[in-house]
Amino acid sequence: MRFVSPVALGLMLAVGGASVGVSAPALAKEAKKEASDAPKLKLSKDFVPAITKANEAVAKKDVEGAKAAMAAALPLATTNDDKYQYYAILLNLSITANDAAMQGEALKGMLDTGLVPQLQQGQFNTVVANNALGAKDYDTAIAYATKAQQLGYKPDQVSPVLAQAIWGKGGNNPQEISRGLAVFKQGIDAMKASGQEVPAQWYQVGVSKAAAVNAPELKDWANMAYESAPTGENLRTVLRVFQRENPTMSNRENLDLLRLMNVSGGLAVKPDYLEYAEMAFKGGLYGEVKSSIDAGRAKGVLSAADGTEYYSVATQRMASDKASLASAAADAAKAANGKVASATADAYMGYGDYAKAIPLFETALQKGGIDVAEVNTRLGIAKALSGDNAGALAAFGKVTTGSRAGIAQAWSKWVQNKSRATTAAAPAS
16 A cells, blocks of 8 residues: 655756756756756766767657667766766656656666755655555665655655555564554654644554554554544544453443444444444343344344344343333332432433433432442433533543543544534534
8 A cells, every 4th residue: 555656756857867968068057957956967978979869769758769778878877977867867768668667776876876966865765765665675665765764854755655664574573563653653743743634544554554463552543543534433443442451341331332333333343233232232221232233234244143142032022121111210210319210211222212311310310329430421322312412521521430431531522523523514604
């Protein structure tokens, strides 16, 4: 996967070698017109006619004729000036021939002479590195990209090339993955500092590289990817990393995390849907069991046989479960603590009835005797899914400790991103 287009070849031609006269002084004069910083060349007497013939063939776009003339001129290039001019013409030929390998050879040759102007050395090294990367010559790519980096050339162009070369050479070596990620991020940071928009794809690459070896940087890259493009896919990665970092989460905590994965569109594969259904089943939330498996089947991720151990029981019990909720809500009002109110609110939320769930969660909080962090989390979820974004954020903001704090923060970010998207889409009044 490539991230940096080859630097525009037309820009490279301002080095003084685009046209050749009949004498070295004439060439130098013409070069001065093209670029004031071009080297002033003194060409060997025998070399001038040969390279002039080659240049004329290039100007006529006679690729094969130019190649033959260049082959004849090469042995006559005995000085650095000659070689610089030879490779400058070869660079022009590479443009006409659309030949990346020839382009790399030309730029290498020019750099080897030591005559490339200082301002263009970083650019030349970067293009050589990029071409070598395309040819999977990772050692060459690393060498020239490193040189461009040392010259202080544009990090947003150099870093992605160097990072990819490091990964190409290192394979799935964790140390090399991390080294490449650090280099890659330098390019991203440089783009941000200069006000450029970083392609969302770059973050995805960072995530995939870190995930391949379970690198410690995965969390940071997952968060950067989600901040760049708050999609369900990117949020799924953030949440899966959170699960990995919090292996002692309870089933009820995990359910609230999976609920976020669901509403954001992050459920993607069979294990996602089955895990969600299992957590809902263990919580006795039969409506949510059914809706999660129905969604997986509708998406074509689950077959009719997948999740039947949960689905059949849930569908059998739903009618009686729903019928009991009204009396449970009445009992909740009379109860000494909020446990009945909380459990009844859970059931209503599982059926998507947020209007009844919200006041019951609030009753549970007023009466006490419940897991306050859990009830505030679920109150926030119910309010978020009912469209009360401000109320949701207020509830989530009260969850400040343990794994639930991280879950509440993830929900808050989702609500905030949803709010921004809604505001951006609203027509002007």
